[in-house]
Amino acid sequence: MRYKSPVIVVHGGAGSWRITDQERAKNTIKEALVRGFEEFKRGSAIEAVVEAIYTMEESGVFDAGKGSVKNSMGYIEMDAGIMIGNTLQAGGIMGLREGSAIKRALEILKQGRHVLMIDNSKVMHSTSGSVISGDTVGAVALDNEGNLVAGTSTGGISGKLPGRVGDSPIPGAGYYATTNVAVSSTGIGEIILKILPAKEVDILVSMGFSIEDSLRSVINKVTKIFGKDNIGMIGLDRYGNASAYYNTKGMARGVMSSEEVKVFVFEGEI
Template identity: 60%
Template sequence: MISSAPVIILHGGAGYWEGKNLDSVNSALREASRRGFEEFRRGSSIEAVVEAISFMEDSGVFDAGKGSVKNSEGEVEMDAGIMDGKTLSAGSVVLVRTGSPIRKALEVMKKGKHVIIAERKGNSNTTFNSGKGGDTVGAVALDLEGRIVAGTSTGGISGKEPGRIGDSPIPGAGFYATERVGVSSTGIGEVILRVLPAKEVDTLVSMGILLDDALNSVVNKVSRMFGKGNIGMIGVSKYGDVSAHFNTKGMPRCYQNKEKIQCLVFDGDFS
């Protein structure tokens, strides 16, 4: 559907959401969307994306930030990444054990010297919940100046090997943004890393394909290659159209513009 800038879209992870506490999920998504959208009044889409994802990290509802699952040694290792489509600047952090991963990724992007930084192992001073969060979180925003920003944050997969890094902090896989489009991915990292779906969406859009068709095409491609149940994607184009596609049972998602906010979990399109 066609929206108008400013606009933000976010997700709470593609996966099996049936039977889960969807009230708390929808509540967290709506509040994250509201907080992110409020940042348009004070800043750009960079601040909008970071604020929305940071709230989801702090909510404990999702597998990100305080809701992160633990690895096989009982430790939390979080990843996050962000990209500015106007400058193609990107910043990511991996194996983070404290604080807000998305805010740390923003600092990496601002410094500009490197793209991906691994956090040295240390003692966590962050209080985590029971590790029963949902899934990866992400957001994409378009501001009034036409800047598109995309970001993703995750706690990874439960019981993973220590040091495992998935798709979420990798530009082109877990997130990507240009002046044309911004995308955030979610699902099984070991699948997504081999396809680089976020970058492929941008490539298709650059060829004149509409955002919704591009997202649908890439998700269908992944399904043909690896089966279903492994990917979900959200996106925003430079024209302000928003879209989401997934091949899992569900993917909690919300979008907001100056007129309304709408949230969905299972099949359905934004109206």
């Protein structure tokens, strides 16, 4: 569906959401949308994306930030990435053990020296929050200046080996933004890293396909190769067309513009 800018779209992960999780997930998604949208009054799409993701990190509802799951050694390692479409600036953090992964990724982007960094702290006592069924979180936004931004943050997978990195901090995989489109992915990182779906969506949109058809085509490709229950994506193009698609039971997601707010966990189209 097409919206007038500014517009923000967020997700709280694709997976097998329980019925009892819906209300809490919806409330958190709505709060992230509202707080992210408020940033359009003071800044641009990048502030909107960071605030929306930070809200979800702090909620403890999803597998990101305070809700991050523990690895096999009993501590958390968070990954995140963010990208600005009109400049192709990107920043990603891997294995962060405390703090906000999306804000650390933003710092790396602003420093401009590198794109990807690993956490060099020695903190081993981080604790995980209470994840209800959520997954990776992400957001994409379009501001009044036509800037597109995409970001993604995660705590990874429960029981992962220390040092494991998924798709979330990798441009083209967990997130991607150009002058044409902004995309955030969620699902099984080992699969997403092999397909680079966010980049594939950008390619299709640049060829003239709609954001809706592009998301559907890429996820159907993943399903054909790897089966179901492994990926979900949100996308936003430069005209304000927003969409989401997934091959799992559900995906917590929502969109906000000056016209309306929509939030879904199961059925429903952005």
